[in-house]
Amino acid sequence: MSKRKIYRILGNTVWLLLIAGVVVLMFTSMQVRETKPCAxxxxxxxxxxxxxxxxxxxxxxxxxxxxxxxxxxxxxxxxxxxxxxxxxxxxxxxxxxxxxxxxxxxxxxxxxRVPLARIFDTQGSTFYIDSAGMQLPISRSDRAEVPVFTGLPALNNNNKAMHKQAIAAVLKVVSAMQQDEFWDAQAAQIEYLPGNRFELYPAIGFHTVDLGDTSDMKNKLQRLKLFYQQVMAKQPIDAYSRISVAFKNQIVASKGADSLRSVDAAQALKLFNQLVEQSKNEVNATAIEMTAGQGRIVQEAETGIKTELPVTTNNKTPAANNKPITPKNNDSVKTPKAILSPNNNNN
Known part of the structure; x- marks a missing residue:
């Protein structure tokens, strides 16, 4: 046998012994560790x-x-x-x-789990939901800064399908709102209505927004934001009592009642304009052409293509009460920092 073969055998033997030693040490170490109490x-x-x-x-x-x-x-x-x-x-x-x-x-x-929305159902129960629609109990440790939805049908044995559909509709609205931080500050409460429709009560302003159903929700919110930036920022804060973006490519605004002017409108308008200014850079709106009773928002997209969004102004004051529905239990809806409540005194 040549010396080269002998050296190769000896080398391989040494490596095998080293590997075996390491394995024994690891096994011994694991045994010693497992016999120790948890430190x-x-x-x-x-x-x-x-x-x-x-x-x-x-x-x-x-x-x-x-x-x-x-x-x-x-x-x-x-x-x-x-x-x-x-x-x-x-x-x-x-x-x-x-x-x-x-x-x-x-x-x-x-x-x-990540809570995406807080729910108040028609029986006064409240809970969070995550992206999978999982119901999460209200934590005693902390509170999530998430959109608040009220009026959802309470879950029982007779309406499981309806409840599931309502939760799915809420998640669609939340998904659209998450794409723009503007709504974190402006959406104070969202009311669920039959037919998977929604109304939004803003943190700043004394109007109600008809969002309609969940179809094309991202576009609806973009149109509403554009209306805030280019129309309401130049109007008294209580100029409109109801705004609807429920119909495709339309914004319908109803004039507000004079009684709403008893609130501190100047301060509300100041806060509203601050909120709008923070988001103006995100939208490239070039002009507004307003006529008596009607107007058009002319929006120029990044592609250079102009799209016109019709705006209809209705001078009649709606008979419906615009105030949000208060939950039945004592756990009230969180009030956003920017919200201004109407004054109860009629001046």
């Missing part, structure tokens, strides 16, 4: 915009319950997969990942 628990909750909807103590209690009540037990008594499954049963937890480091510390990574 601590580190919980990391992936919060939604810094808001925590499930408390750390609740996570600890669930973990403790899954290991017989003692989180200081030996590591080998921890079934990490079952512990993860237990955590995922919590409605606010979308996912949970657990691992133990070399210091016998249990690490718990929690991903919360």
């Amino acid at each position: 601590g628990v580190i919980i990391n909750i992936d919060a939604v915009e810094g808001k925590i909807f499930i408390e750390e103590k609740d996570v600890r209690n669930m973990l403790a319950a899954s290991v017989g009540g003692n989180l200081k037990s030996d590591i080998h008594q921890f079934d990490l997969r079952k512990m993860e499954e237990r955590l995922r049963k919590e409605i606010w937890i979308q996912d949970a990942q657990l691992y133990v480091d070399n210091e016998a510390v249990l690490h718990v990574n929690i991903q919360e």
Whole structure:
């Protein structure tokens, strides 16, 4: 046998011994670690915009319950997969990942569900929903800054399909609103109506917006925003009592009653114009041609193609009451920072 072959055999033998040694050390280390008691628990909750909807103590209690009540037990008594499954049963937890480091510390990574809207149904119950329509209970830890929808049919055995359709319609409206931060500030409350229709009550202004059904909702909100920027910003804040974007490529505005002028309209108009100015750069509107009773918004898109949106002004004051419907329970709708409430005194 040549020396080269002998050296090759010796080299291979050394490498095999080294690999076997590493495996033995790893196995021994794992055994030693698993016989150690848990040195601590580190919980990391992936919060939604810094808001925590499930408390750390609740996570600890669930973990403790899954290991017989003692989180200081030996590591080998921890079934990490079952512990993860237990955590995922919590409605606010979308996912949970657990691992133990070399210091016998249990690490718990929690991903919360993301609330997209808050719902008040016709029986006064309130809850959040996420992108899958999952109903999430109101958290005692924090409150989500999300659109508020009222008037949805309450869930019972007789209207499960109707309730599901209403939730799906809400998600379509929320999806359209999420594409423009303008509506985070301006949409105070949205009322659900039969036929999957919606009315919007703004944070600034004393009018009602008829959004119609969920069809072409993104375009409807763009038209409404353009109307705010180019028409209402130049009018008294109470000039219109009702605005409708329910019909394709149209905006119908009804004149408001003089009684609404008892509010602090100057301050409301100031806040409204500030809100509008923040969003003007997002829309390239070139001109407005107003005539007696009617007008047209001429919008120039980035392509250079002009589209005309007809605006009809109705001088008659609607007989309907424009005020939002107050939830029946004591958990009132969150009031946005920018909202101005009408003065109760008639001056």
